[in-house]
Amino acid sequence: MGILVALLALSIVWASRDADKYRKLVWVTLFLTFDLIMFGAFTRLTDSGLGCPDWPGCYGHSNPLLALSHINAAQEAMPDGPVTWIKAWIEMTHRYFAMGVGVLIIGLMMVAWIRWLKPVAAINAGQQTFKHATQYPLQTPPAQQLRNPRFSPWLPTLLFFAVCVQGAFGAWTVTMKLQPVIVTTHLLLGLTLLALLTWLAARQNDHAPVAAKASKLTTPALVALLLLIFQMALGGWVSTNYAALACNDFPLCHGMVIPEMDFEQGFTLWRHLGKTADGEYLPFQALTAIHWTHRMFAFVVIAFIAWLSCKAWRIEGLRKTATGLLAMIGVQLLTGLATIFFNWPLAIAVAHNGGAALILLLLVMLNYKTRLPTAKQSLPVVQGTPAQADRII
Numbered sequence: 001m002g003i004l005v006a007l008l009a010l011s012i013v014w015a016s017r018d019a020d021k022y023r024k025l026v027w028v029t030l031f032l033t034f035d036l037i038m039f040g041a042f043t044r045l046t047d048s049g050l051g052c053p054d055w056p057g058c059y060g061h062s063n064p065l066l067a068l069s070h071i072n073a074a075q076e077a078m079p080d081g082p083v084t085w086i087k088a089w090i091e092m093t094h095r096y097f098a099m100g101v102g103v104l105i106i107g108l109m110m111v112a113w114i115r116w117l118k119p120v121a122a123i124n125a126g127q128q129t130f131k132h133a134t135q136y137p138l139q140t141p142p143a144q145q146l147r148n149p150r151f152s153p154w155l156p157t158l159l160f161f162a163v164c165v166q167g168a169f170g171a172w173t174v175t176m177k178l179q180p181v182i183v184t185t186h187l188l189l190g191l192t193l194l195a196l197l198t199w200l201a202a203r204q205n206d207h208a209p210v211a212a213k214a215s216k217l218t219t220p221a222l223v224a225l226l227l228l229i230f231q232m233a234l235g236g237w238v239s240t241n242y243a244a245l246a247c248n249d250f251p252l253c254h255g256m257v258i259p260e261m262d263f264e265q266g267f268t269l270w271r272h273l274g275k276t277a278d279g280e281y282l283p284f285q286a287l288t289a290i291h292w293t294h295r296m297f298a299f300v301v302i303a304f305i306a307w308l309s310c311k312a313w314r315i316e317g318l319r320k321t322a323t324g325l326l327a328m329i330g331v332q333l334l335t336g337l338a339t340i341f342f343n344w345p346l347a348i349a350v351a352h353n354g355g356a357a358l359i360l361l362l363l364v365m366l367n368y369k370t371r372l373p374t375a376k377q378s379l380p381v382v383q384g385t386p387a388q389a390d391r392i393i
Contacts, residue, residue, distance in 0.1 A: 001062070001063065001096040002095070002097075002098070002100045002103065003100070003103060004096075005032075005096055005097060005099065005103075006099075006101075006103035008100075009028050009029070009032060009104055010025075010104075010107070012028060022112075022115070022204070023201075023204040025104065025108060025111070026108060026201045026204050027201050027204070028104070029105060029197060030197040030198060030201050032097070032101050033190075033193055033197055034194060034357055034358075034361070035097070036094075036098060036101055036190065037191065037354070038350060038353065038354045038357070039094055039097055040094060040187070040190060041239075041349070041350050041353035041354070042346075042350050043094045044183070044239060044240070045349050045350060046087065046090060046346065048082075048086075048087035048090035049082070049091065049173060049174065049178050049183070050082035050087075050091070050177065050178060051083060051089070051091035051092070052064065052067070052083075052088050052091050052092055053082070054174065054175075055170075055171045055174045056171065058070075058071075058088055058091075063092060064085060064089050064092055067088070068085070071083055071084070071085050071088050095170070098167070098170060101163070102163045102167060105156070106160060109153065109157055109159065109160045111151075112151050112152070112153035112156040112157075113153045113156075113157075116152065116153045150204055155196065155200050156200065158196065159193065159196050159197065159200070162189065162192060162193055162196065165189060166186065166190060166193060169182060169185055169189055170186055172186075173186050177273065178273050179271075179273060180240040180269075180273055181269045181271075183236070183240040184237050187232075187236040188232065191232060191357065194357055194360060194361060195360055195361075198365060199364055202368040202369075203368075207369060207372060208316075208317050209317055210315070210316065210369050210370075210373055211316040211317055211318075211373065212373045213315060213373075214312075214315045214317060214318055214370045214373050215373045217308065217312055217318075217366075217370045218367075220308050220311070221308060221312075221366050221367045223304070224301075224304055224305050224308050224366075225360075227300065227304055228301055228356075228360060228363055230297070231294070231297055231356075232356055234293060234297055235294055237267075237290055237294070238290055238291055238294045239353075241273070241274075241282075241290055242287075243288075243290040243291045244344050244349070245291075245343065245344055246291035246292075247259070247288060247291045247295065247340070248343070249340070250341070253292050253295070258292075259288055259292065261285050261286075261288050261289035261292060262286040262288075263293075265283060265286035265289075266282075266287065266293075267293075295336075298333075298336065302329050302332075302333060305359070305363070306326065306329060308322075309322040309325040312370075317372070318369055318370070321362055321365050321366045322366070324362050325359065325363065328355060328358050328359045328362060332352065332355040332359060335351050335352040335355055336352055339352060
């Protein structure tokens, strides 16, 4: 099924009018990775992570239809348990989707390596032919001057190893029964794939000229990205510990600015879901600590990204990205508040996860663009290829 997902995506690329099929493949893979993150959030929020409690199949079968008797038996034994026919399909659809993205990333890596090595093979063949005909060596430019830098294979290769690690954590998510640190790491690795694919996609496009003063925002943009990653880790920790409604009022928490909290138990990483490291039930104060920390740090992240976006908005070449960031942090704040006031509705909760992924995408793009002026000053333009400034990893 995962192969079919990949073939469908490849057929879209093949049928596209875009002459640059590699660029189209990169953007299609990026789009599907974003969709996968959204569907992963849906899987987690519907408690479908153990809909098929083994891996990679479902009770040893390739799809829930073949495992129907096992699913029905598990549901009869535990009517309120994690295994139902619908949850099994949700979980397996997520796995099929993930497998398809993995196949596309393998394709990206293979194409990049073939395109990267092609000039070397052409040079060697030309030199041998010329020398055989004239007995003199052919003087040719170095291979690196003939290579198109946007086909640099190192980033696609990194993506390949990252998706392999992500697949391993996907398996451990199931086999270790949704252990919070494993599930949170699985989420962060998915977002890492999205960030790397965004950078790769940015490298495929020609960008509008960016003013030289954009380079002054290189460090602040990186700081904003690191703050966002930490906040997403906190958000993942809230979700995987089911602490979203630990504070059901705002701006206070249980009517207090600083409620009673248990940070030690809440942020003990290696423990089972709902349990302390000693195997006792996790106290409610620990869930409150998890939720309250995510909520408070959100204001730090929102303030810093808003400041950065306002600075970037004044710089030529960064205005569209900055506008998108300002809009998205506003939407993200609204969906975060809505999950509290409307008691964590599924659609809004999934949208909140998707909003975080979009902010990550925009921040990665902003980080890429702030480096364009410096890259243009330091890297030469290779004749016959796009400027290396727009293709640097």
